[in-house]
Structures are given as C-alpha cells and as structure tokens.
Amino acid sequence: MKLLSCFSFIKNIRRKGQILAMLMVVFLRGYSQNNILVFQSDFGLKDGAVSAMKGVAMGVSPGLKLFDITHEIPAYNIWEASYRLVQTAPYWPEGTVFVSVCDPGVGTQRKSVVLLTKSGHYFVTPDNGTLTLIAEQLGIREVREIDEVKNRRKNSNESYTFHGRDVYAFTGAKLASKQITFEQVGPKLPNEIVSIPYQEPSFDQGKVKGTIPILDIQYGNVWTDIDKKLFAKLGIKVGDDIHVQVFNDKAKVYEGSVKYVNTFGEVKEGVDVGYFNSLLNFSLGINMASFSEKYKVFSGNTWSIVLSKK
Amino acid sequence: MKLLSCFSFIKNIRRKGQILAMLMVVFLRGYSQNNILVFQSDFGLKDGAVSAMKGVAMGVSPGLKLFDITHEIPAYNIWEASYRLVQTAPYWPEGTVFVSVCDPGVGTQRKSVVLLTKSGHYFVTPDNGTLTLIAEQLGIREVREIDEVKNRRKNSNESYTFHGRDVYAFTGAKLASKQITFEQVGPKLPNEIVSIPYQEPSFDQGKVKGTIPILDIQYGNVWTDIDKKLFAKLGIKVGDDIHVQVFNDKAKVYEGSVKYVNTFGEVKEGVDVGYFNSLLNFSLGINMASFSEKYKVFSGNTWSIVLSKK
Amino acid sequence: MKLLSCFSFIKNIRRKGQILAMLMVVFLRGYSQNNILVFQSDFGLKDGAVSAMKGVAMGVSPGLKLFDITHEIPAYNIWEASYRLVQTAPYWPEGTVFVSVCDPGVGTQRKSVVLLTKSGHYFVTPDNGTLTLIAEQLGIREVREIDEVKNRRKNSNESYTFHGRDVYAFTGAKLASKQITFEQVGPKLPNEIVSIPYQEPSFDQGKVKGTIPILDIQYGNVWTDIDKKLFAKLGIKVGDDIHVQVFNDKAKVYEGSVKYVNTFGEVKEGVDVGYFNSLLNFSLGINMASFSEKYKVFSGNTWSIVLSKK
DSSP: OHHHHHHHHHHHSOOOHHHHHHHHHHHHHHHHOOOEEEEEESSOSSSSHHHHHHHHHHHHOTTOEEEESOSOOOTTOHHHHHHHHHHHGGGSOTTOEEEEEOOTTTTSSOOEEEEEETTSOEEEEESSSTTHHHHHHHOEEEEEEOOTTTSSOTTOTTOOSOHIIIIIIHHHHHHHTTSSOSGGGOOEEOSOOOOOOOOOOEEETTEEEEEOOEEETTTTEEEEEEEHHHHHTTOOOTTSEEEEEEEETTEEEEEEEEEEOSSGGGSOTTOEEEEEOTTSEEEEEETTBOHHHHHTOOOSTTEEEEEEEO | OHHHHHHHHHHHSOOOHHHHHHHHHHHHHHHHOOOEEEEEESSOSSSSHHHHHHHHHHHHOTTOEEEESOSOOOTTOHHHHHHHHHHHGGGSOTTOEEEEEOOTTTTSSOOEEEEEETTSOEEEEESSSTTHHHHHHHOEEEEEEOOTTTSSOTTOTTOOSOHIIIIIIHHHHHHHTTSSOSGGGOOEEOSOOOOOOOOOOEEETTEEEEEOOEEETTTTEEEEEEEHHHHHTTOOOTTSEEEEEEEETTEEEEEEEEEEOSSGGGSOTTOEEEEEOTTSEEEEEETTBOHHHHHTOOOSTTEEEEEEEO | OHHHHHHHHHHHSOOOHHHHHHHHHHHHHHHHOOOEEEEEESSOSSSSHHHHHHHHHHHHOTTOEEEESOSOOOTTOHHHHHHHHHHHGGGSOTTOEEEEEOOTTTTSSOOEEEEEETTSOEEEEESSSTTHHHHHHHOEEEEEEOOTTTSSOTTOTTOOSOHIIIIIIHHHHHHHTTSSOSGGGOOEEOSOOOOOOOOOOEEETTEEEEEOOEEETTTTEEEEEEEHHHHHTTOOOTTSEEEEEEEETTEEEEEEEEEEOSSGGGSOTTOEEEEEOTTSEEEEEETTBOHHHHHTOOOSTTEEEEEEEO
C-alpha cells in the first residue's frame, strides 16, 4: 500500500526514462505477485523438517511470506493431502504458491511437477495423486515438470530422501518470489495429472449416494462429498428428518434419522443432525458431541453413504 | 523503519501540496497501525480450517502479519479461550487485532462483536463468554456489533457454520489493515460483554481462597488465580512452607505442604513447591515432575484451593 | 527487493549530503540484516507461552519475521533441543537469530548466552547443553553473556520463571532487528559452552560403532550419528545387505540384516532398509512402516549401534 504511494510519487517526477522504466517493472511485478508461499506435509511438527524447508525458502528470498495448511497429514496419506488442498486453496489469493509434500515414493520415478490451475494458484508437489481434487475442482491450466538440475538446492545431490526441502521448497520459493517464471520451472507436460480413483456422488430412484472422503476430526463430524445441488433432488427441507445409511465396503455401519438443520445451535445438545459444512458438502454431526465416535463412522475410499427422504 | 526514512526524505522535497498531503496520510496510517492479526481457535491444526482463515486475511491485505495464540483450545471450551487471551494479549503491541473463534453457538443468535480494550487491543469474537477475563483485566473502552451484511466475505451467505472464516477473519483483517475503522465494524453496543461467572479469590481469617482456572499442561503445574498482593496477607516468606488444600466441589483432593520458592532450581528434583508463575499468579509444581499427575489435581470452575501459614 | 530499487533511485538524485548519508545507513543495515527470528522450545502449542514470546518480539520491532523450529521438544530434554537446532539452523540464511528455550534450570545460576557461530548464525539460550551440537558442527566464533539488567523486558523483574519471554525473546528480537549489536548483548565469555558428553562414532576391526541420538518420529525411522565417510570404510555398496546390531546399554535389542538403499521406493512395502537420511547420517527404516515400533528400538544416550558387512 505504502510502497505504491511511494512509487506513484516517484512516477510524477520527470527523470531519465530508464529509471522510470526500471521502476515500472518493479511496480508491475509488485502488482502481479504477492510473495505468498503455503506449505503442507505429512512431516508433523515435532522435528525440524518443516523448519528446514522454511529456512531454504527464506534463503531464496527473505521477502516471502510463509504459511501452512497443516503438517499433520497422516503419514503417506495422499488422499487426505489432496483433500486439504482443495479445502483451503480457494480461500488464498490468486498467485499463491502451494508446496505439498506427502511423498511416499521420494527418490523413485514419480514426477515432480508444478500445476497452474485455472483459478491462478500454483501447486508444487510430487505427481502421485496429491493433485486429484485440485485438478478437478480448480481446473488445469498448465502442468510443468520440475527441472531438477536447475531447480534444486545447491549441493543437495547426495540427499535422496528430502525432496521437500531440496526441490519443492526451493522451487516454490523461486517461483513465489518471481526469481523464475512458471516457464522456467521446466518442460511443459500434457494437461493431466495422476489421479486417485473415487466414486462420484449420484442420484437414483429417490436416493442420493456419496462417499465419506474425510472426517472433521476436531469435532467428530462426518463430511461427505454430496453438494447442495444433488441433495436438493431429495426435496428435503430444513427442519425435516433425513434417512441415512452408512456402509464400510458392503457392511452397513449405521442406519438412522438425522434432523436437517442450517447450524448446530438450532437443536438441543446431543441431537443428531445433517447440515452443510463450510465447504457446502452434506455432513453428519451431533450438537456438542462426536457423531464419528458415537456411531463408529470413519472415512476413506471404502466408506459410502445413502440419503433418502424419511 | 526504512519506510519512515523514505517518507522523511520525500517530505523534504518541496512538491505539489496534494502529493505531500497524500503521503502524510500514508505516513500517519503507518504510524498508528502495525498490521498485526493474531488468531486463536478450538479448530486444531490437523485440518485446513485455520489456513482457510489466514487465506481470507491475506486476500483482504497481503501486508498483514499473521500470528497465532493456539488452536488447541479444547473443543467448545470458552473458559479456556478466555484464559488464553488474557495470558497473551498484554504482551502484544497496542493496536494488535485478535480473532478468537471458540463458537459452539455458531449460526445462532449470539452476537458477533469487536471489543476495544483500554489497553488499545481489539478482540473479534462471538460474544459468548470468551471476553470474560479480557474485559475484566484490560478494561472495556468500547464494544461494537459486527455488521454481518457489510463485514462478511463475499458469496459466503450459504455457509452457516464457519463464521471464523467468513465473518471474524474477514472483519479482523479489514480492521487490522485499516480498510475499515473501528466505527465501521458496526453499531456501538453498551459497554458490557457476556461474562462467565467465577469466584474471585479472597482472604479471610488467615486463609487465602482461590480457584484453579487452568493447568500449565506441558509441565503439569497447577495455576491458581491468587496474585502476589493477596498472597502477601499470609505473611509467608520465600523458603517457608505453605499449607495447601485443594477441593473439587466439596471433595478434598489434596492436602499437604509445599515449599515457597522463586523458581524450581532452588530445590532438588521431586520436591513440591509453591511459586508465582509467569503471569504472577500462585502456582503448585514439582521440580522436574507433574504436580497435576501425581496428586490428580485438575482445573475448571469446580476446583478451589485454600492456602495458609504452616 | 522493491525497497532497494526505491533507494537506488533516491541515491541518483543529487540532494543534501546528510540525507544521502542517512539513506546509505538504512540501505547498508537492510543489506546485512534479514530480521529473521526463529523460535524453539519445550512449551508445546496448547497454551499461550509461545505467543507471549512472539508478542514481545513484535513489540520490540514489528519489522521482524518470526518462525519456529518446533515447540514440541519433550519437556526438559536439552539433548533433543540441541539436535533440532543442528538439524535446521544450517538451512537458514546467515544472520538468522535463533531463540531456544528448554530451560529446566530457569531462575538458577546457569548463564544466559548468545553464541555466534562461524557460519554466521546467532543462538540465544540458557547455556545448559543446548549448544552442544551446534558448537561442534557450526563452530564457535564468539560467546557473550546476556546482560540481564539492560537486555530484559521492562517491569519483568518480578517473574522468575519465564526467561523465554522476558530475556531470550526480548534479547533475540533486539539483536535480530539490530537495535543492539552483538557486542551490546553483554560481556564476552571464553569460546566454550556447556556440552553434553556423548560417544563419537568410530571404525574398528571391520565394524562401525555409533549412537542413536534421535528418532524420525513421524515415520518411525531410526537415525544414527554415523556419516557417509565413516560408513564408507565398511565397503558396502547400494543393494548389499548390512549386518546391524542395536544395544540399549549392554542389552542387545535388535540383530538383523537390512538392505542398503538410496531411498525407500527401491524396495517393496515392509522391507527393512538402511539409508542415509536428509542430514546424511545412516538410518534404519521400513518402507511404509515403523522400524522403531516393530523392533522396539528407541533413542537417547544409552542407545548404540554396530554395523558390519554381511
């Protein structure tokens, strides 16, 4: 804000053209770039791995602003990494660069890529399924493979097991600080990424079928992939009961009724409800208690849910 | 620092008055505002909720500096949210904006407010008791209700359950970056907030009575609300023993003697001590061990303590 | 980046010498100082202690950039604090200031110091063993004792138990923001620090002996202190088996063979491997599982390991 004023002022002074040109470049770069770099991993916060990545980024450019999604992705859980990206990325400004490191195949032939989405966000990650949901929901504008000769921390070739620090944090920092352009990341790949297969939600014969990609861990709520549009086909209104069945593979784990509410506060403590979560997906919860714990409902690609009118 | 020098310099150049005036505005805004926004919640760090709030804040103003108190407030524990605010806020500079989201009543009629304290700190939060201790210890200068029509993230009206992201982070970011003034938060309310009732500590007949609002979890120390002034009425000196009784409701959980010390290092490992913690409240501990675990003493509004001279 | 351009421009204007001189000072300070302050502690993140330290730092200088190594050092575990520093510090830029607070002796006679290493990093900490590995691996350039009269938060003399906030964060912030020079920290001490004794790894009669300073907690890998140069004396090549014995004191806890690989992806799930970790130390792991859990191998100064050719 203040810098812009400083530059506006400077532009008003008639000086040598070359200085003005130089300033214009600085101005334009400032305009198109916010220097924001956001990290996610399955490293946990108990050791120094995340800090080493941030140190590398600060070494690339101390002007970067570093943030986190979470580092508590369960070890090797690429699906959850994919989900956390899509849960958060849309809320960050255009131009933000994300580095996601959930990399059970580190040191093998999986590709290291940067995805630019149609929404203008960048994702630096091993292409191992982490991009599944982002690619689908934000759209692929372009994918590039990281040139690990150019875009690798100096003197890091002896380390085979920490690409998060030596390649991804380094490349993300270069990109976020505009020391390299997207083109300089490396060669363009076809517009596709490695995708984890999953069942799309559907409506058939008065029933909506979906999956349970994830739990809202802190409160024990159960999040599905059923959105408002699909749910609307059931013709259920706020205040009505919803008939719910939950399956793990073929085994029925839960069958019961929940009240459709906008928010938990509409019912007394202990009442089972269905509602739309902050990502606008249908969810199950209990006011002031854990639906997941009470009914032993968990998440993952073997879990499915069927909703119908009561 | 550097910016100020830049502006001082610019002020020295005799230029068009309007430019100078514009710069003065920028200068003064810079002087009175540090752009610091500090978050607290009961969301945990395992999912993307905190990151979504920070993304929203960065979208409002990339010049903000974002920090955290903790996101490990136990789910729905408004009392602990209140305690963590008062434990930390006084150490942050005047003008800092805090966003606290422990909001079991999200989507119901509890008010969304911003409290400005006499110490010059701002607190953006549901008015559900979270402000109890802050209001008492830092003093209320003014309370405003958030105008959720103006101060709400665009296109977020379909989500009823994440005011932390859609209202509080958004409003806090607007305020911290001076895109709105305190007045533009919304209408002024009376100078009062929703307060959780609790027993004030007291001195009577040679005994000091207090409560145990919280544990020093990491080390197992037991923190009371008894300050140095009240304790002084017992006439106990460093090195003396203190007679201690702890009750949970009416049940006596602990009775014993602890040595009054300035710091743990004054006694051998395993010795029970009484000392004043970093907030200058009387506390119980064991050198290199957990008082709470050893004697099963915990915290909350049913726990009380009585101190007397041995 | 942008500021430099702003100043370069300003330097081109012929103005009063004193303004230019003033700007040059600002410029040079900006050049030599990145304002980065990195915290580590055994406080955990559940309460407000870390936030209070950061608030103090922001009060000293809002231009500082604050980061963390970890705050999950197990309570009082000075050895692990020492290890986390050496795991991360080399990845941060020269001039970075670290504040490490694992301080079981707070309030006693242990010295409060700042170590400047030969690598140009600063470490603000109680001198209680925390600097053991840093001093050895980065080298001591100079040690100074913190003058706790000058370099102590105002009005904090009544608190004896939170030097992290009142002395270390405060002094670290002053130093990182160049409000004090290294000399102004306090009097110079001899070039030595309190060191925790530990066994150096060695090669003898075809066997390499080392210790297990720490686990890679998140994945259950076992990290030793045996580097590539020492390991090379065994003449074992990638793809070969390594004979491994692990002892806790004198008791043999594990004996078996592991395959020497560059990275986990070279073997199937469930295969035991030996590899060099991201710090280039020999480590034991299982592809997609926990070596530590499976074989009950843990870490600390009683744990040792012997490697030989199969």
